[in-house]
Amino acid sequence: MKLTEKSLAAINTASVCALLFIWVLPDTIALRHLLLGIGCLSGLVLIRDNRTFFIPFRTALIPLILLCSLFIWVGIHYLFFSLNPALELSEIRGLWLRAFAGVIMALGLAISIQKYSYFSKYFIFSLFFVPLINLSAYIYAGFQNGGLVRPNDFVRFLFIKIETTYFGAIASSAAIANLIYFLVLRKDDKNYKLITFNFLGLVVVLLSALVVGTKNGVAIAVSLCVLLVLIMAIGILKNLHRVNRVSLLLCLLVILAVGGVWKSHKTTAYEGWDTIFSDVKVGVQIDKYHQWQEGEHEFIAPINEKGIPVVGNSYFRTAWATVGVRLISEYPLGYGSINRSFVGLLDEANINHVHQGQVHSGWIDFGLAYGLPGLLIIFATMLVIIFMGIAQPYLQNIYAVMICIALIPMGIIAEITYKQYFEATIFFLAFAASNILCSKTQSFKK
Template identity: 25%
Template sequence: MTKIFESVGTVRRVPLYLEIILVMVAASLMFVWSMPNLTGLRNSLLAINFFICVPLAWPVLKNGGWRRFFPVLPLKIYVLLTLWIVVCALLFSDNRVVSFHEIWGQWIRSALAGAMGLMLASLSVGHRLRLSSASVLTVLMLAIFSQVMLHDVDMLWQWVRTGTLPLGETRILESRTVLTYVVNLLLAFSAAELMGRILFNRRYMPLPGIFFVFVGVVCIFASYTLQTRNGMIGTLALLVSCSLLFWFVKRKATNNILVASLVLLVLSGVTTLGWFAYKADPRWGSLLETVPIAWDTQGHQEWIHRQYPLLADGNPVSGSNYERIAWAKEALLQIAREPIGVGYNRSAFGVALKKIHPDLVETAHSHSGILDFTIANGIPGLIIFIALLWVCFQQGLLSFFKNHSPQGLLLAFIVTGFFGRSLVDSNIRDHMLEQFVFLLCVMLVFSLERDSSES
C-alpha cells in the first residue's frame, strides 16, 4: 500500500477500493453473523475488517482524537466491566483456564467487533469515507433485510406450493429464535427512521418512506410465521413504544383527539396481532397451570432429567414453559448462593448446577442471558453491565430529543431490544453478543452527529 489516504480538498480520504472492501465486509458480517456453521468465516471477516481499519483509523483516533467521535462514559464503564470479569475469573473460578479461554473467545472477540464498529463509524463521520454515516447504516440494514426477506419469500413459496403456510419454521437460519433476533433488529431500524420522519421531519437514511413501511410489513409477517413468543412480544413492544413516543411528542403540538385516535388505532392493530399470535401458539393456554408446577423445583425435579410432569388433563407440560420457569428459579437460587459469581463462562448455569445436581442432563444455559451473565460475574458484574446499557440508552434518547436524530432513537431501540431479549433468551454470548457490541459502537458514534439529515 503506497498511499493510505488521498487528499480531496482539506479531507484525506480512504482510497476507493479500501472503502468498498470495508463496507462490503461489514455488510457481509451483518449477513453471516447469524448464519449457522460459519464461525470460521465470521472470524475471518472480522479479522480482515479490523486489520484494514486500524491503519486507516489510527490517524483519526490517535492522541485523544477518538473523543470527538465516541462518548467517554460508556467506554469507562466497559473497561471497568472488563476488569471485573477478569478479576472474577481469576479469584472465583473453579477452572481459570476455561474462564480465560471463554473471556478470549467471547468477551474479547466481541470487543474487537466493537472496536471495528468504532473505527468504521469514525472514518465515516470524519468524512474519510465517501459514504456518509446514513449510507453506511443503510448498507448494514439492507444486509439483514435480505435475510428476513428470504424467509418471507420462502414462506410464501411453500404456501403457494403446498396450500399451507408453514408456521413455526424457517429454512434460512439455524433456528426460528435466531431469526427473530434479526427480525426485531430490522424492525428497530425501520421504526427509528419512520419516527424521525414523522415526528421531526428528519430524513436520515437515503431511502423513500414507503420502503420502511414495506420493511415493517415484512418484519410483522416474519414474526407471525416464526411463531416465537419472545420474538412476537419484542415486535409488539416496539410498536407500542412507537405509539407512546408519538403521543408524547405530539401531545401539545397537535389536536389531542387526533393524536389519541391515531395511537388507539395503532394499539388496536397491535392487540389484534397479539391475539392472533396468542391463539396460534398452544403454549399460552397451559402457561398459568404450568407456573406453580415449574416453580416447585424440589417437588417436581423432572427438569433435572429434561422430562416433563403432567398437567391436570394428563398431557405433559410445554417444555418451553416448564424449563424456562424452573431454570429461572434455580438460576436465582444459584445467584443467592454465590452472589460474587463463579467466573466467566457462557455455560456458567450448567457448570454451577452440575455441582449441586450431578445427574443434571447436559444443560448449558438458563434461557436467560441476564441470569447466565449474573451467575458467571456476580451481582457486581450485573450492576456494571446494566449501568453500561443505561448510559448508552440515555445517550440515544438525548440525541433523539435534543438533536432530533433517528440514529439516536435506533441506539435506544438496539439497547432496549437486546436487554429485553436477554431477560428471556440466552443472547449475551456468541454471534449475538458480537453483533450487538458492533452495532452499539457504530450507533454511539453516529448518535453524536449534530445534523441528522442525509445530504
C-alpha cells in the same frame, strides 16, 4: 497503494453487512474470522485517523469506557475468581477475542457512518437480511405446496427461532428509530419513501416472526411496535391543534399489522399463551416441583392453577431462570464461562440435572458467567447510552437508544449471550456506545 479514508469506511461497512448475514449461521466460523479481521483492521486505521473523537476526554466516552471495562473484569475474573480456569481461558482466546474485534469493528462502523452518512442505508438494510430470507423461504414453500403453509409445519428455514428473534428485534429498533426521529422529533412527514420503507420493514419483521412461529420473536416485535405507537400518540396529543396526519395514519397501520399478526400467531403457534401466567407460577416453585431437573421430553408435567398440565417450554424456562437467579445469589462473582456457567454452577452446587444447556435468559446466563459485577457493567452501559441518547437526540443517538431498549427485554426471555449471539450483542452495544461518542456535540433543536 494507500487506501483513502472513504475506501476504508466502505470496506468496514461492507464487512459488517456481510458479517450480519452469516454471523448466526452454524459452521461459518472461518468466514466470521475473516470478516471480523477485515472489519477490525479497517476499524483500527479509522480510529487512528480520527483520534480527535477520543482525545481529550469528554462525557460521551463514558459508555464506551464502561463497555471496555467489561474486558478488564473478565481478565480479573480469570486471574482471581474463576471456577473453571481452563474453560474460561479457552473462551478468552476465542469468543472474547472475537468480541473485542467486534468492538473495534463497531467503532469503525460508527466513524464511517458519521463521516459518510450514505453508508448508513446499507447497514440498516443488512439488518433485515434474516427476516427477508425467512419470508422468501416461506413464500417458496407455499409455492411448492400450492398454498399457505402453517408455520409449525414449515421447518426448512435458513434461520431458526433465536436468529429470527434477535435480528428481528435489532431491525425493528432501527426502523422505529428512523420513524421516531423523522416523524416525532423532526416532524418531517414529507419523506414518504423513508416512512414507507421503515413501516414495511416492521411488517417484514412481524411476518417473519409469525411464519417461523417464534413466541419470543412475536412478543419482542409486537412490544417494540406498541412502544412506537405510544410515542407517536404522545406526539400527536401534544399537537392537537395541528394533527400530523401521516403519524396518525402510521399509528393505525401499525396497530392493524400488530393486531393481525398477533391474532394469526395465537391460532397457529404451539400452546402456551393462554396459560403462560399459570405456568410461570408453577415454574418459580423450584423447591416444590422438581421436574426442571429432568429432561424436557421425559417428564411428568405438574398441574397449574387451572387444573391442566403446564406447557413444558414455559415451565422449564421459568424454572431454569429461577434456579439461575438463586445460583447468582450463591455465587455472586460468577463461574467464568459464557456457554457453560449454568451447568458448571449446578455441578458446583451438587444439584442433579439432565439439562446441559443454558437458562435461556441471556442476562441470567451472563450473571451466572461473570456475576453481579458483569451485570452491573452491562446494564450501566445500556442505561448511560439511553440517558445520553435521549439528552442529545440525533438520529445516530436514537439508533443507540433503541438498540438498548430492544436488548434489555430480549435478554430476559432469549439466549442473547450464547456463543455467536454474545459476540453480536457486544458488537451492537459497542456500536450504540460509539454512536453516542461520534455524534455531534451540539444540542438537538426542533
